[in-house]
Amino acid sequence: MPSRHKLAIFGDSNLGAVRRAWEAGLLRFHGYDVEFWGAAGGDYRAIHYGKGALRATTPEAEETVLLVNGNGRRALAATDFDVFVFYGVRLRLAEFFAAYLEVMLDPDRAISDAALACAAAQFLQERRAVRMAQMMRADGAKEIVFVYAGFPSWGIVNQAEEGRLLAKTPRIVEARAEHRARLWAALGRVFDDLGFGFIGQPEETVVRGMFTDPIYAVEGALEKEDANHKSPGFAALLLKKRFD
Incomplete structure (x- = not known):
């Protein structure tokens, strides 16, 4: 019988969609022994990397991590798994897309692919999860895959309200596939270089420029005004081509 690879899925509150997809049989991770590891909210912020492993730095966060993991794994060491998936992990790519789509859609402005590449590199280097992954890689992690947990779902909250995406970048609803493709390519090249x-995010799930089709919103999204979390079906769509 062929040996199985060890897969760790690390993330923030978006990790729940992956776990529900796996438990429902929407994802099978053929050939992998799977463990989940992470935390939500303030407990996620208390996870840091040091001495070869990700660890929770407060008792409350450690309790959450152990609950999520279910196998008693207090630390996620760089050499303990064949593959690490960083799911969600607060990449905040909606901020990147909104800023540069607004530039591309302005007839009086332009941006080159070289400038986009520099912007993508700088943006990702500012993400704490990317820096933690770099340290893991330096300490022997074999493979790390980042997965974006999706743009906000359309129609769940009023995105034109102050502080939301359309308040500062109203043109983004006009963005087309070719605009998004330039940004995905820039980000992909930086991740590849790293x-x-x-x-x-799969193109078929995107509506209104850079929002997620509400059919992929988490259950009860309208009642909870939760535009950020997605359904198990969405998580399965992201991961199954790579891991099934």
């Missing part, structure tokens, strides 16, 4: 895999 030695990481990357799974962006």
Whole structure:
């Protein structure tokens, strides 16, 4: 019988969609022994990398991590798994897309692919999860794959309200596939240069420029005004081509 690879799925509150997809049989991860590891909210912020492993730095966060993991794994060491998936992990790519789509859609402005590449590199280097992954890679992690957990779902909240995406960048609803493709390509090249895999958002799930089709919103999204979390079906769509 062929040996199975060890897969760790690390993330923030978006990790729940992956776990539900796996438990429902929407994802099978053929050939992998799977463990989940991570935390939500403030407990996620208390996870840091040091001495070869990701660890929770507060008792409350450690309790959450152990609950999520279910196998008593207090630390996620760089050499313990064959593959690490960083799911969600607060990449905040909607901020990147909104800023540069607004530029591309302005007839009086333009941006080159070289400038986009520099912007993508700088943006990702500012993400704490990317820096943690770089340290893991330096300490022997074999493969790390980043997965974006999706643009906000359309129609769940009023995106034109102050502080939301359309308040500062109203043109983004006009963005077309070719605009998005330039940004995905820029991000993909940076992840590739860093030695990481990357799974962006499938084009068929995008509506209104850079929002997620509400059919993929988490259950009860309208009642909870939760435009950020997605359904198990969405998580399965992202991961199954790579892992099934």
